[in-house]
Amino acid sequence: MSKESIEAVVAAYFTNMGAMNPEGWVEHFAEDAVSYDPVGHPPTKVHEGFREFFGQLQGVFEQLEPTTEHIFIAGNEAAVKWTIQGISKSGKSVTFEGITVFEVNEAGKIKTTRAYWNPEAMIAQLRG
Secondary structure, eight states, X not given: OXXXXXXXXXXXXXXXXXXXXXXXXXXXXXXXXXXXXSBTBOOEEHHHHHXXXXXXXXXXXXXXXXXXXXXXXXXXXEEEEEEEEEEETTSOEEEEEEEEEEEEOTTSOEEEEEXXXXXXXXXXXXXX
């Protein structure tokens, strides 16, 4: 797996998340992909849970703008430091950040994601 291929799939992940495009997002995942988002919560089988995930995003946010600050690639994995700025349906601005580790299979599809971030801090901003 080339560095460029991994960078491309990571870019597509964040671009489709920002566009709140569930079909474009899920097409970059392997059929058996699993997401730990955030780590510490039960894992989700991506192809089974992606509509619920995007339904939550679309229900809360008017706009999402993910930015990848650093991408570190080793083998078939990438660790990505990211920041997401959003505007809620009620007009509140939020900023949250984290690190997601991606494992990509030989076909260039995401096999697992492990996201390290604090959803409670984002929820506090939405309520504040």
